Amino acid sequence: MNRSIASGIFSVVSTKVIVLIVTALSTPLLYRFLGASGFGDYSFLMSVFAIYMIFVSSGITDGVRKFLAEDRSAANWSEHVVGYYFRLAVILAVVGAALLLASVQFGLVSLAFGDELAIYFYALALLVITAQFRDYARKTLMGFGLERYSEPLKVLDKVGFVVVAIPLVYAGAGVLGALAGHLFASLLVATVGLLIVHRRISLSCVFSTPSSDFPRKKMLTFNSMSIALVFLLMSLYHIDIVMLQQFRESADVGNYRAALTLAEFLWFVPLALQTVYVHSTSELWSQNRHRKITELASRTTRYTLLLTVIMAVGLAALADVAVPIYFGEEAVPAIEPLLLLLPGALGFALARPVLAISQGNGTLRYPVAATGVAALINVILNALLIPRYGMHGAAVATSVGYGSMFVFHCVSARQIGFDPLADARVGRGLLAALLSGGPIFALSAAITHPILALVLVPPVGFLLFVGFAVLVGALDPTEPFEILGLFPDPIGSKADAIHDRLERSAASHGETSRGWLQRLLFVVGLSLLASGLALSFLGPAVDALL
Known part of the structure; x- marks a missing residue:
């Protein structure tokens, strides 16, 4: 894998790791505080909202990011793009919120989803507006190449939601408390994001009118295929x-x-x-x-x-x-x-x-x-x-x-x-999973202590799987060290050194070295299988000691 692409992956993963951790900690709390029924209502509302927002914001967010990145030579190009899409975002947000309110007032929501859910759509109508400008601000920053601001805003959005929603839900506010968390977080991110945009380009550009050759039609109709893909x-x-x-x-x-x-x-x-x-x-x-x-x-x-x-x-x-x-x-x-x-x-x-x-x-x-x-x-x-x-x-x-x-x-x-x-090598990968799956399931079944199972099974299972993946050819012998070489030092440098030694050995000894390595891996694979089965039988004994 190209190291530059790998570094890009790791930079994206760093933000996603934080979001994943916050999500992993907050989701079970929401489930426990709302109960299965309340969590079901909340999940349904957020699914409806996500589908609805495709038509409100997808063309805005993708368009502003694309056309800002083009950086054309036309006079005040960036100002006109920011202003044009801001005005369009206002119009679509107001129309989207108004349609939701009208659907509640005329009984369409009650007819479709029931009276008990109708009240929540008032909160969703407000969320249409705040979420629109949250996403507009983030994608505008991305269009300027300011990912160092746009990515942390995702973390701010998730943390802001948790800080407000969890206490409200715990205090008995129910689904409305969770929706209030989304409203607060999206308003916070929209405010901070727009302030950062304003530092780059004054938002007074919203009131400026571009010339007649400004590609309004192209920008309005841009990305219809992308919107279709997002919707699907x-x-x-x-x-x-x-x-x-x-x-x-x-x-x-x-x-x-x-x-x-x-x-x-x-x-x-x-x-x-x-x-x-x-x-x-x-x-x-x-x-x-x-x-x-x-x-x-x-x-x-x-x-x-x-x-x-x-x-x-x-x-x-x-x-x-x-x-x-x-x-x-x-x-x-x-x-x-x-x-x-x-x-x-x-x-x-x-x-x-x-x-x-x-x-x-x-x-x-x-x-x-x-x-x-x-x-x-x-x-x-x-x-x-x-x-x-x-x-x-x-x-x-x-x-x-x-x-x-x-x-x-x-x-x-x-x-x-x-x-x-x-x-x-799909077949080989599935074969490695099949060979390692037996001992993994056996070990999990043998250890009745839940915490001990969560601690022991993942690392043992991973080692079993990697051994069998190399054994059956799903991974080349040098590839695990090549992947580890992408990590920061000291892991990366040591893995690179091992990888280079293996490559030189294979190049100098040719097929003889490879045949010897395959026999070694076969023995290692059998050892790993025996170890996994042994741990499966020893699991009850370890349980008894605990």
Whole structure:
């Protein structure tokens, strides 16, 4: 992997790590304080809001980032872009909020979702306005290349929400308390973000009128394909929640959302890769370096598969332990939907970097078509399975929809001009997961002490998996050290030194060295398997000592 791209990934991950930690700490608190039913209502409202905001803000946020980055030679170009999109943001925010209020006043919300949820849409109407300017401010800063400000604002948004929402919900404010947290956080981020924008370009530009040759029509209609892609992706995220709310009680929705939250942890690294690859691969596409793109895509697919599949195996093995500890005993019904969601979450994780590389090409009709087919499958299956099987049906439908994303985006990628499966070694990666999965599940079942299981199973399972991945050829012997070499010193320098020694040894001894190494790895693999099985049998003894 190119070190510059890797450094970009790590810089994005640093912000995402903080957001992930805050989310991981706050979500179970929300679930416990709201209860399964209240958490279900809250999850449903946020799903409806996320889909609604696509039409309010997607064209604004993507447009201001693109046209500011162009930095044209036209006089006062940046001022006119900032002012134009600010005015458009005001208009769409006011119209969006007014439509929500009118829907409540004329009974449309009550008719669609029930009287008990209607009151919350007043808060959502206010959130339309604050969220619009939160996103506008962040994307404007990104258009200026000021990611050092835009990325911390994401952390501020999450922290601001937690600081207000958790105490209010704990005090008994319920779903309204959680929505108040979003209102406060988005207003705070919008204020800080706009102040930073104002330091770069005075917001008085809102009142200036550009000349007649200013590309208003192009800017207004820009990114219609991107909006379609965002809408289809968001439907995959949220349509199951919206449909489940119509056929089942809010408690089922809350437990299903809890299962989704844990399954979505598998997407952490793939989402970071997607964020970086859209920009990083654009230059490769402009240079027609298709072979390099295929190499990058297939290697990324392989690494994503290896990392995500062992996370999925570990989560499945520890689901009976992790879910009650994380969310509380009330969330035990979420365990089965979680297990059903994991295969699809793995497929979706593999699809995200492939989609990002396709977006870098700029030809969106194939990615949109691939996502559209997956979204259609997801909607049809949810409509068929939810009325009869509830959240279990939603989990199966969503898992199939998620998993189909990888299949369809591989087809899309080949149409665009690269092959994400060229060196993905999918079969070998799944074989490594299968070989290590037995001891991992056995060890998890043998250790009845929940905390001890959470402490022991992940590291032992990871070592087992890496050993088998190297043994079956899913990883080359030098690759683990190559990946560790990307880390800061002293880990990076020591890993680089080991990697170089292995490379020189293989080059000097040729096939003899490789054959000896394969025999060594076979012995190591058997040793790891025996160790895992031994730990499985020793688990009850360790439990007894504790």
